[in-house]
Amino acid sequence: MDIFSSLPVTLVFIAIFALIQIPMTIAVGLRRARSDIHFLDGGDPVLLKRMRAHGNFTETVPISLIAMAAAELAGAPALLLWIGGGALLLGRGLHYGTLVNSGFGNGRAIGMLFTMTPMLIFPVYVLWSLLQSQS
Template structure:
């Protein structure tokens, strides 16, 4: 089975998130060059914010995309996949923007709620489908 035909929605989101991670990684690297801090954060608050924003993205996106792929393979409706993928995308962008600008705030909380919604939605669908319930 060709991957494009098996996971047409998930692979689009994988590509989008991979491209989004590039400027996040570059932002950390550029700050390291500016501060000459090659390891950890060296007490630089801006570097710390960028590292945590990038790290949190890297910690949550892969498992959410795996869960999305599992849901798509389990037969999730396209609308569910799109809703969860868009929630994840908006959540990660809002969370990142809040961390690198103020470090805290309502944007960070809303970003996490949107992210967690996809982390509940996708595996929830898979577990319900596997148990023969609903959908």
């Protein structure tokens, strides 16, 4: 069994999120170059927003994808994986867009709800599956 047949849904989302992170990283770098701020945020609110949006993405996406992969390996239904991955994608997009454009707003909160839902559901599925396999 190869990785493509073991994790067909998760691999799609890993690729998508990896590609999304590239422009986020570039946006921070471009702002650093324009503002001549090479460390921290230098008090630049635009740079700070970009840094936090990128940082929050980096803090939440990898653990979510690991949990998703674990759920897929544990036999989670494809529909659950697609919905969870889609929710994560929507959540990260809402959070990033709101944070970068306005800094505050309902989009950030809604984005975090969409992010936290798969972060909760995938590991719960794994733990439930482990408990079921022990009984």
